Amino acid sequence: xxxxxxxxxxxxxxxxxxxxxxxxxxxxxxxxxxxxxxxxxxxxxxxxxxxxxxxxxxxxxxxxxxxxxxxxxxxxxxxxxxxxxxxxxxxxxxxxxxxxxxxxxxxxxxxxxxxxxxxxxxxxxxxxxxxxxxxxxxxxxxxxxxxxxxxxxxxxxxxxxxxxxxxxxxxxxxxxxxxxxxxxxxxxxxxxxxxxxxxxxxxxxxxxxxxxxxxxxxxxxxxxxxxxxxxxxxxxxxxxxxxxxxxxxxxxxxxxxxxxxxx
Numbered sequence: 049x050x051x052x053x054x055x056x057x058x059x060x061x062x063x064x065x066x067x068x069x070x071x072x073x074x075x076x077x078x079x080x081x082x083x084x085x086x087x088x089x090x091x092x093x094x095x096x097x098x099x100x101x102x103x104x105x106x107x108x109x110x111x112x113x114x115x116x117x118x119x120x121x122x123x124x125x126x127x128x129x130x131x132x133x134x135x136x137x138x139x140x141x142x143x144x145x146x147x148x149x150x151x152x153x154x155x156x157x158x159x160x161x162x163x164x165x166x167x168x169x170x171x172x173x174x175x176x177x178x179x180x181x182x183x184x185x186x187x188x189x190x191x192x193x194x195x196x197x198x199x200x201x202x203x204x205x206x207x208x209x210x211x212x213x214x215x216x217x218x219x220x221x222x223x224x225x226x227x228x229x230x231x232x233x234x235x236x237x238x239x240x241x242x243x244x245x246x247x248x249x250x251x252x253x254x255x256x257x258x259x260x261x262x263x264x265x266x267x268x269x270x271x272x273x274x275x276x277x278x279x280x281x282x283x284x285x286x287x288x289x290x291x292x293x294x295x296x297x298x299x300x301x302x303x304x305x306x307x308x309x310x311x
Contacts, residue, residue: 099172100181104307106168107300114297117162118290120249125286127250128156132283135276139266146266147255150219153269154227155250156282157212163201164296166194186306193299200292209281218268218275220261227253 130152140146169190172178182190216224230253256262269275 095177095180099168099177100307102168103172103181104304106165107304107307110164110300111297111304113162113165114293114300117160118293118297120158120160121286121289121293123249124155124158125283125290127152127158128279128283128286131156132279135270135279139270143255143259143262146262150223150262150265150269151227151253153215154219154224155231156279157215159212161201162293163198164194164300166198169194181307189299189303193296193303197296197299209278209285211275211278211282214272214275214278215269218272219265222258223256223261223265226256230254 131149134140134149134152140149169178172181178187178190219227231250
């Protein structure tokens with residue numbers, strides 16, 4: 049309708065009307081574009097808020113997971129230290145002491161791989177939505193946390209001490225089966241779930257009925273010079289792991305704090 053009136057005004061050379069009609073058309077287009085921009089901006093804000101909340105939730109789940117891993121590795125390290133002390137001391141005198149030594153020898157080789165959960169981060173990165181919630185400096189920090197730390201963990205896990213495999217070879221198979229069955233019933237909850245911090249992961253397991261197998265296992269463990277060397281390497285690795293977990297924990301906590309501040 050407006051365009052028809054504009055054409056009629058041009059034919060009549062009614063330039064004032066032409067100006068008014070043109071202004072109305074331009075203003076209508078401008079307002080339409082502006083409303084569309086406002087809607088897009090509002091949509092981006094909503095998506096940014098949702099994405100930020102999802103990323104924060106992922107980081108908080110990592111914090112929970114690191115806390116559980118730290119507790120688990122503390123128990124493994126304590127077992128390794130008891131094994132080290134036992135190998136420097138006289139042989140155990142009682143069945144319970146012998147069983148404790150063999151059980152600790154098994155636990156000391158425990159491994160529970162860990163790395164930041166990057167599912168949400170990868171989704172945001174691949175969809176381009178990461179730009180909605182993170183500036184250049186924040187994106188670099190997220191990349192350091194999610195990508196660089198994974199490379200460091202992979203490098204760490206490459207250097208295996210050999211203690212785990214060797215200790216399991218020296219322990220009699222039937223004794224190992226008993227410990228697997230007993231330790232597999234120890235709490236290993238999903239870290240992100242409520243009440244996911246048990247008092248201890250490794251409950252005391254009863255000794256095997258065949259005492260001869262237990263005594264042979266203890267004898268093999270104590271007589272292996274290679275095991276002593278591998279235990280030293282294992283202790284060094286176990287001493288470094290909590291430090292690295294603390295480093296990841298500080299990174300995740302700082303990212304959560306800054307992302308929440310930007311909300």
